[in-house]
Amino acid sequence: MNKFLKKLKSLYKKIIQYIYMNRLFLIYLILALFGAEILRYVTVSHNILLKPFLADLAVILFIGAFGYLVKPKNQFKYYFTWIIIFTICEIINSIYYTFYEGFASFSQLSTLSQTETVVDSIFVKLKLMDFIYIIFPVIFYYVHNLLKQSSYYNLMEKIEKKKKMVIATIVVSLASFGIVCSISTNSDFSRLARQWDRSSIVDRYGILVYQFNDVFQTIIPKVNSLFGYEKAYQMFKDYFDSSDRLMYTEKNSYSGLLEGYNIVYIHMESMQNFLMDLSFNGEEVTPNLKKIASEGMFFDNFYPQISTGTSSDAEYIMLTGLLPSSTGTVFVSYYNNTFISLPTLLKEKGYYTFSMHGNYPSMWDRNKVHPQIGYTDMYFHDTFTFDDSKDSPDVIGLGLNDKLFFKQAVEKLETIEENNTNYFGTMITLSNHSPFNHNDAFTLDINDYFKDPKTGEDTSTCYLCNRDIGKYIVSSHYADEALGDFINYIKESDAFQNTVFIFYGDHDAKMSYKDMNYLYNYDPITGELKDESDPTYMEYDVYDHNLNKKTPLIIWTKNKDIKAKLHGKVSTITGMYDVAPTLYNMLNIDNKYVLGHDIFNIKDNNIVVFPNGNYLTNKVYYNSSTGKYKTLTNNVELDEDYIAENQQYAEKALDVGNAIIAYDLFNERKGESE
Numbered sequence: 127m128n129k130f131l132k133k134l135k136s137l138y139k140k141i142i143q144y145i146y147m148n149r150l151f152l153i154y155l156i157l158a159l160f161g162a163e164i165l166r167y168v169t170v171s172h173n174i175l176l177k178p179f180l181a182d183l184a185v186i187l188f189i190g191a192f193g194y195l196v197k198p199k200n201q202f203k204y205y206f207t208w209i210i211i212f213t214i215c216e217i218i219n220s221i222y223y224t225f226y227e228g229f230a231s232f233s234q235l236s237t238l239s240q241t242e243t244v245v246d247s248i249f250v251k252l253k254l255m256d257f258i259y260i261i262f263p264v265i266f267y268y269v270h271n272l273l274k275q276s277s278y279y280n281l282m283e284k285i286e287k288k289k290k291m292v293i294a295t296i297v298v299s300l301a302s303f304g305i306v307c308s309i310s311t312n313s314d315f316s317r318l319a320r321q322w323d324r325s326s327i328v329d330r331y332g333i334l335v336y337q338f339n340d341v342f343q344t345i346i347p348k349v350n351s352l353f354g355y356e357k358a359y360q361m362f363k364d365y366f367d368s369s370d371r372l373m374y375t376e377k378n379s380y381s382g383l384l385e386g387y388n389i390v391y392i393h394m395e396s397m398q399n400f401l402m403d404l405s406f407n408g409e410e411v412t413p414n415l416k417k418i419a420s421e422g423m424f425f426d427n428f429y430p431q432i433s434t435g436t437s438s439d440a441e442y443i444m445l446t447g448l449l450p451s452s453t454g455t456v457f458v459s460y461y462n463n464t465f466i467s468l469p470t471l472l473k474e475k476g477y478y479t480f481s482m483h484g485n486y487p488s489m490w491d492r493n494k495v496h497p498q499i500g501y502t503d504m505y506f507h508d509t510f511t512f513d514d515s516k517d518s519p520d521v522i523g524l525g526l527n528d529k530l531f532f533k534q535a536v537e538k539l540e541t542i543e544e545n546n547t548n549y550f551g552t553m554i555t556l557s558n559h560s561p562f563n564h565n566d567a568f569t570l571d572i573n574d575y576f577k578d579p580k581t582g583e584d585t586s587t588c589y590l591c592n593r594d595i596g597k598y599i600v601s602s603h604y605a606d607e608a609l610g611d612f613i614n615y616i617k618e619s620d621a622f623q624n625t626v627f628i629f630y631g632d633h634d635a636k637m638s639y640k641d642m643n644y645l646y647n648y649d650p651i652t653g654e655l656k657d658e659s660d661p662t663y664m665e666y667d668v669y670d671h672n673l674n675k676k677t678p679l680i681i682w683t684k685n686k687d688i689k690a691k692l693h694g695k696v697s698t699i700t701g702m703y704d705v706a707p708t709l710y711n712m713l714n715i716d717n718k719y720v721l722g723h724d725i726f727n728i729k730d731n732n733i734v735v736f737p738n739g740n741y742l743t744n745k746v747y748y749n750s751s752t753g754k755y756k757t758l759t760n761n762v763e764l765d766e767d768y769i770a771e772n773q774q775y776a777e778k779a780l781d782v783g784n785a786i787i788a789y790d791l792f793n794e795r796k797g798e799s800e
Contacts, residue, residue, distance in 0.1 A: 147285070149278065151190055153269045154205040157262040158186045158212050162333050165216045168255060169223045170329040170751075177309055180302045182332035187299035194291040198282035202270045209263045215337055216259040224256060229324040229333070231340050231434075231453065306331070325738065326751035358785040365782045366718050375718060377711070378726045383691060384712040388477075388543070388625040389468070391444060391552040392612075394605070395437065395559050397631035399426065399676045401602050406572045411603050414610030415678060418629060422682030423692040425725075428700045429676050430633045433737040438490035440632035440702065441552065445469065445499060447706030447720030449783035450737055456787055461495040464793040468706055469500025469550055471715050478502055478546040482535050483554040484510060484526030501552075510534050522565050528557040528608030529567075536615040543621045558605035560635065562597035570603035572596055574650040587650045595641040602635075616684060623685055626692075628705070631677025639671045669747055669756040672740070679705065699744045700725050701734035719792070721779050733772055741776040748773065 145152060162182040163174065171178075193204045222230040273279065314330050318339060327336045397415065404411040419426075432439035435455035442456045443449065445467040450456055456463070469479040480503045487493035487506040496504050512520035512530055520530055535553055542549050575586045590596030609629075616622050646664040647656045656663045679700065681692045703722030710717050711724045723732060734742040739750030746764055748755040750773070757764055785791060 147282070148291075150201055150205060150270070150273060151193065153266060154190055154193070154209060155183075155186055157209060157266055158190075159183060161212055161216050161259050161262050162186075164258065165220055165333050166328055169220070169229075170325045175329075177306055177330060178328075178332035178335075181306045181330075181335045184299045184302035184306065185332075185334040185338065187295055187302065191292050191295035191299065194286070194288050194295070198286055199279045201282075206263065206266060206270070209266050212334070213259045213263050215333065217257060219333060219337075220256040220259070224253060229328055229336060231324070329751060355789050358789045359791060362782055362785055362791050365778065375724070376727055378724070380691075380708075380712050380726050382712070382714045383688070384626055384709070385714045386548065386624075387685075387688070387713075388548055388622075389472075389550045389709065389713075390539070390625060390627050392609075392627055392629045393437070393440065393444075393552055393554040394609070394629060394631050394678070395555045395557070396598070396633065396635040397558060397602060397605065397677055398634055398674075399428075399631075399678055400674055401599065401606075402678070404599065406570060406599075407575065409570065411570065411599055412606040414606045414613065415629075415680075418609070418613060418682050419678065419680050419695075421693075422629075422680045422689070423694060423696060425679040425696045425698070425700050427676060427697050428630070428679035429702065429734050429736075429742060430631065431702045431734065431736055432633045435490070437554070437632050438492070438495075440630075441554075442499075443702040444630065444705055445552075447703050447710075447717075447722045448786060449703060449721055449735065449780060451787045452737060452780065452784050453788065455490070457490045457492065457495045460787050460790070461491050461498060463498070463787065463790045465499045466717060466719050466792050467500050468709065471500075471710075471717060472548075472550045472713070473500060473502070475715075476548060478542065478549040480505060480542065480549065480551040481554070482506070482531075482538065482551065484528075484531045484556045485524050485554075489524075505535075505538055509538075519567065522557040522567065522604075523559050523561075523563065525556050527567065528555050528605055529611055531555065532608055532612035532615065536612065536619065540619060540621050543625070555605065555608070557608065558598075558601050558635075560594075560598075562594070562601040562635075564597070564600075565604070568600045568604050570600045572599060576651055579651060589648055589650050589653075590645070593641055593644060595637050595645050598635045598637060613682075626681060626683045626685070626688060628709075629678060629680040629682060630702075630705070631679075634675035634677065639666075639668060642666065642671060642674065667756075669749075672749075673742075673747060696725070698725055698729055699732050699734055699742055701732070701742075703735075704728075704732065719786075721783055733775060735776040735779045737780070739776060739780065741772055743772060746772075748776075750776075 159179075159182060163179065166178055167174070189208055190205065193201050196204045219229050310330070318327055318331065318335075324336065324340075327339065331339075397412075401412045402416050402419070410416065430440055431443055431449060433450040433452065433455070435442070435450055435457060438455060438457035439450040446465060451460065454460070469477075473479055479501045481492070481496050481501045482505040483489075483492070485507060487496075487504055492506070493504065507514075507525060510526050510531065511534065512518070512526050514521055514525070520527060522528070532553075539551075542551070572590050573586045573588045575584065577583065578585045588596070590599065616627070643666050644655070646666050648654075649656050649660070658665075683689055683692070701722055703720065704725045705722070707717075707720045707722050708724045708726065709715075710720070711726075721735070725732065730744050732743065736742075741748050741750075743758075745759050745762065746755045746757050746769070748769060755764075755769060
């Protein structure tokens with residue numbers, strides 16, 4: 127017993143001695159760990175988990191080990207530099223997660239130039255918590271001053287064993303890494319290697335492993351693009367030559383239906399389906415959108431597949447039938463690529479092609495990529511007549527308001543039709559862009575009127591007014607009014623008898639789960655959220671939140687013959703990448719290089735693959751981050767083979783989509799030079 131106590135006492139002395147002699151290093155370690163854990167806790171996981179903790183610990187230890195090679199009086203500079211780096215990383219990712227529900231990537235640094243015109247959208251969502259990490263370098267500097275006033279640094283100069291401490295710290299770091307690897311699955315390593323499911327990586331490995339892995343993954347494609355073309359091209363060729371792909375390219379009852387007709391995309395900013403079911407005080411939020419849907423062919427289970435390129439990703443997918451890049455944004459990082467798209471192929475058929483937008487052409491580098499992706503002309507900010515001065519009623523948010531945009535756009539469309547036999551174009555709306563700030567043009571009354579249960583008097587409350595969801599609803603009502611004006615212009619015009627309009631929501635409005643649950647389950651009378659015992663309570667979990675991100679897709683025309691054939695509701699699960707192949711068939715265009723399908727061929731066998739690795743079928747929504755899923759059909763059990771096969775399909779589609787972009791695989795001259 128005495129021997130045990132002596133050993134325990136000796137161990138205690140060694141621990142105290144270690145702490146005393148390594149105070150600066152330990153403060154660095156503790157503060158760095160706190161910052162990393164707080165970020166992960168407030169973003170992807172509200173739990174303290176062993177694996178990400180050990181992963182962050184391993185990184186911090188490994189970096190910290192080399193601080194011992196620095197003279198003690200200069201060690202503060204080394205550790206303080208890394209504390210600053212970690213803090214910047216945490217602040218950037220906290221803000222990025224608030225805005226995008228994802229994590230920042232070095233490959234996306236080129237998109238920072240795009241924040242100039244959306245700065246209000248970013249600042250409106252900033253929270254104090256995004257900057258809490260600043261406290262860590264402040265504490266570290268304060269501790270340094272205390273140590274400086276003592277004899278700590280002079281003592282360390284005399285007694286510190288540099289090599290021993292470096293080796294010991296690295297050994298502990300590697301041991302931590304070893305434990306992390308031993309409790310990781312093949313799926314975990316796959317996510318780490320592919321990097322497209324960033325939230326999953328942070329949840330499993332912590333923010334620091336994610337960020338260093340991101341640096342590695344950003345550099346590797348640049349290196350591989352010089353050497354890996356042949357391997358990427360072979361994967362690409364095998365994929366598109368497979369019988370599984372060819373079976374969905376057969377003709378159907380819609381084949382050639384739109385050959386020779388004009389096609390115009392109406393790109394509706396942030397418009398979501400759930401708005402079509404909302405009304406306040408007897409006034410519908412989107413009555414015009416509902417009317418367009420009832421008059422045309424409405425795909426009510428249509429899902430955007432955008433990544434961090436948001437609106438520009440939507441354009442890319444809608445024009446190509448492919449998936450966006452997992453490293454950077456196509457329009458910014460790969461604008462000079464060769465594209466096979468609707469406008470490029472229709473130009474070969476003699477179509478005039480154009481794009482229209484009330485914003486500056488430099489946004490998302492559209493002035494560079496639009497000609498490359500097939501548009502002959504662009505009608506942007508400087509081609510419209512309006513007062514763009516501050517506080518002008520002509521401007522809402524980022525630029526020309528939608529009502530003025532549509533009014534002048536129709537005039538341009540009439541001129542285009544007069545001068546061209548056929549045309550294809552995209553008209554991009556703008557007013558419904560976040561942050562959905564109040565404007566005098568917004569007229570929807572979202573107050574809730576009721577009798578006070580205590581006094582019996584008529585009263586009201588606007589519980590939605592100061593929340594993002596309320597601002598979004600009011601903004602969307604204005605955007606819908608502008609759509610109504612546009613449809614009226616088209617109907618009253620003598621032109622457009624041979625024109626088909628494709629209305630689509632470019633992406634969801636990025637409302638938080640909390641805000642959406644607030645919309646569905648807040649009781650304005652009690653001032654609290656409803657519980658499950660309330661008969662009006664609506665169950666709304668995280669899966670419902672993702673499934674609620676669908677946006678409208680409507681094919682509409684005033685041509686009576688075509689309208690009779692393209693009419694009604696299509697409830698097939700449809701992805702944004704399915705639109706181009708569906709239209710290719712209708713236009714009699716052969717192009718097998720799409721990741722989506724003609725929706726009228728594949729029907730209920732469709733799978734919608736999202737850039738983060740999640741996927742959706744008519745049977746299941748699968749979350750790649752958790753490996754869990756929600757079945758969408760009652761009384762149907764899904765075996766694990768079904769889940770695994772679709773997961774494999776999703777991963778292959780993402781790999782092929784990324785290879786097309788990263789290696790510019792449609793550039794024949796590049797292939798010849800390899």
